[in-house]
Amino acid sequence: MSSHRARTRSDYLFFLSYRTRWTDNDQYSHVNNSVYYHLFDSVVNTFLIQRCGLTSNSAQIGLVVSSHCQFFSPLSFPQVLDLGLRVVKLGSSSVTYEVAVFEEGKDAPAAVGGYTHVFVERGSRKSIPMNEPLREGLSILLSTNESLESKL
8 A cells, every 4th residue: 555655646537626615625625535435436337328338227336344544644625626536446346446635736646545436236136246337447447448438
């Protein structure tokens, strides 16, 4: 994880813009650590919906089984953030994401974290292999294709 500090924008293939809100700040006038996990969830699920065909009624859903975050510099309202996403491991029923949080216009991340999804059948919650559209969409984030941008 120590190499996370050395990450740059070019390490990520999908970006989501996020405008911080007043309520993101805590009593120390910076974005509260819990907000970063909302940001991770937003960029991952935006990608899954836009690029992998995930819907609120999908038979297959992802459950978070582990998560982490390293903080390098504080952020605060009213900054605009860019959330960079990539896949660091793609298994048959699981995927590990890495998310970098950049201040708009900066090349070094303020934080890097992520989580692992295990895909399960919605009703039984039993692990199942990813369906083809999901796997194909996620595999894009393992490639060196040009950045894909989105707005939130």
